[in-house]
Amino acid sequence: MPATERTEVFDPLAKPKKAGLGDIPKGSDALTEVGRLMTVCNSCRYCEGLCAVFPAMIARRDFPDGDLNYLANLCHNCGACFYDCQFSPPHEFNVNVPKAMSRARAESYQAYAWPRIFSGLFARNGLAISVIAALSVAGFIAGFAAWNDPTILYGTHTGPGAFYKLMPHNAMVALFGAVFLYAILASIMGARLFWRDIGEPAVTLTQTNPLWQAMKDAGKLRYLDGGGADCQADENDTPDHRRFYHHCTFYGFMLCLAATSVATLYHYLLGREAPYPWYDLPVVLGTIGGIGLLIGPVGLLRAKFVRDPDMLDKDRFGMDVAFLAMLFFTSLTGLALLVLRETPAMGLLLALHLGVVFGLFFTMPYGKFVHGIYRYMALVRYAKESYRP
Ligand code: SF4
Numbered sequence: 001m002p003a004t005e006r007t008e009v010f011d012p013l014a015k016p017k018k019a020g021l022g023d024i025p026k027g028s029d030a031l032t033e034v035g036r037l038m039t040v041c042n043s044c045r046y047c048e049g050l051c052a053v054f055p056a057m058i059a060r061r062d063f064p065d066g067d068l069n070y071l072a073n074l075c076h077n078c079g080a081c082f083y084d085c086q087f088s089p090p091h092e093f094n095v096n097v098p099k100a101m102s103r104a105r106a107e108s109y110q111a112y113a114w115p116r117i118f119s120g121l122f123a124r125n126g127l128a129i130s131v132i133a134a135l136s137v138a139g140f141i142a143g144f145a146a147w148n149d150p151t152i153l154y155g156t157h158t159g160p161g162a163f164y165k166l167m168p169h170n171a172m173v174a175l176f177g178a179v180f181l182y183a184i185l186a187s188i189m190g191a192r193l194f195w196r197d198i199g200e201p202a203v204t205l206t207q208t209n210p211l212w213q214a215m216k217d218a219g220k221l222r223y224l225d226g227g228g229a230d231c232q233a234d235e236n237d238t239p240d241h242r243r244f245y246h247h248c249t250f251y252g253f254m255l256c257l258a259a260t261s262v263a264t265l266y267h268y269l270l271g272r273e274a275p276y277p278w279y280d281l282p283v284v285l286g287t288i289g290g291i292g293l294l295i296g297p298v299g300l301l302r303a304k305f306v307r308d309p310d311m312l313d314k315d316r317f318g319m320d321v322a323f324l325a326m327l328f329f330t331s332l333t334g335l336a337l338l339v340l341r342e343t344p345a346m347g348l349l350l351a352l353h354l355g356v357v358f359g360l361f362f363t364m365p366y367g368k369f370v371h372g373i374y375r376y377m378a379l380v381r382y383a384k385e386s387y388r389p
Pocket residue numbers: 040041042044045046047048081082084085086087088095097
């Protein structure tokens with residue numbers, strides 16, 4: 001239903017119906033609620049200086065579904081507008097922007113998922129699917145090695161090529177290259193759908209000013225500070241430091257990716273096989289990144305549990321937990337492998353680590369990971385709309 005029709009019969013007291021998982025965000029209940037709130041907020045405009053959402057809202061007179069998805073993905077869920085609002089619950093207008101935006105965002109992850117068949121499935125069972133995928137691959141690798149030669153799985157292997165005694169390098173590249181490429185392809189297809197739905201032309205992605213501005217805003221998580229006071233966990237303005245933990249998680253992930261890339265270059269360009277000494281670049285990058293991936297997800301999980309329940313979208317709680325848990329266990333198993341790689345535990349730990357990495361990549365395009373992509377793209381659009389040469 002076009003937003004203009006929705007706002008013609010606008011009723012600020014209208015109660016949203018419960019949204020179902022797997023809904024396509026076209027006139028869905030979550031988007032209807034965001035549209036209702038944006039209409040209220042556009043009359044009020046008190047929160048104009050808190051984040052990018054309100055200036056982007058003010059630039060609009062009506063709110064088609066694509067624009068609501070854009071606004072939902074521009075929101076960083078800092079919570080500032082909930083506590084600043086004179087119409088938040090128990091007021092009868094029931095203005096709860098962070099929660100409504102969270103619901104619409106989560107629906108957008110499903111709606112743009114590729115292939116479509118997986119979207120609702122992962123939203124409902126994200127954690128279970130991640131764990132099953134991880135344990136299946138770990139079990140297969142360990143079982144295959146044990147079946148061939150148990151001394152390989154339980155033996156002590158040292159020196160270059162030790163990891164490939166368990167699984168040949170080419171088999172490892174084929175399995176993980178395939179799931180990595182699949183994750184990239186599915187993420188690109190989802191991002192393409194998002195971009196088309198919000199009505200941005202492809203040419204915007206070639207404009208350097210918005211791209212650079214969005215990169216700076218995303219790199220600093222500029223709008224996660226709720227207008228300067230940090231994210232708020234409750235009405236007492238207790239900061240939950242989500243910005244710091246987000247940084248640990250994001251930069252930790254990027255460092256781990258850099259470690260894998262450097263190791264790949266070592267292997268193919270220099271002919272040097274893993275494992276590498278502790279002072280070598282892939283190990284240093286992986287260790288620092290791994291520590292970030294332990295601290296960040298734990299802090300973000302904690303922030304979820306201490307957050308004011310009024311702002312939480314409990315229906316999607318599991319999807320967020322699944323991604324954070326997979327990041328945490330990827331790092332934990334990786335660091336354990338680093339410490340114990342010259343002991344008989346190496347075989348089982350390597351199988352477990354590879355299984356968790358597989359589960360992480362396989363489920364990445366259907367959960368919280370994509371929020372980084374859609375949010376960056378929303379920031380590009382916002383930077384373009386705000387740019388004055
Ligand atoms: S969240 Fe409340 S205070 Fe802020 S702009 Fe909307 S209606 Fe006004």
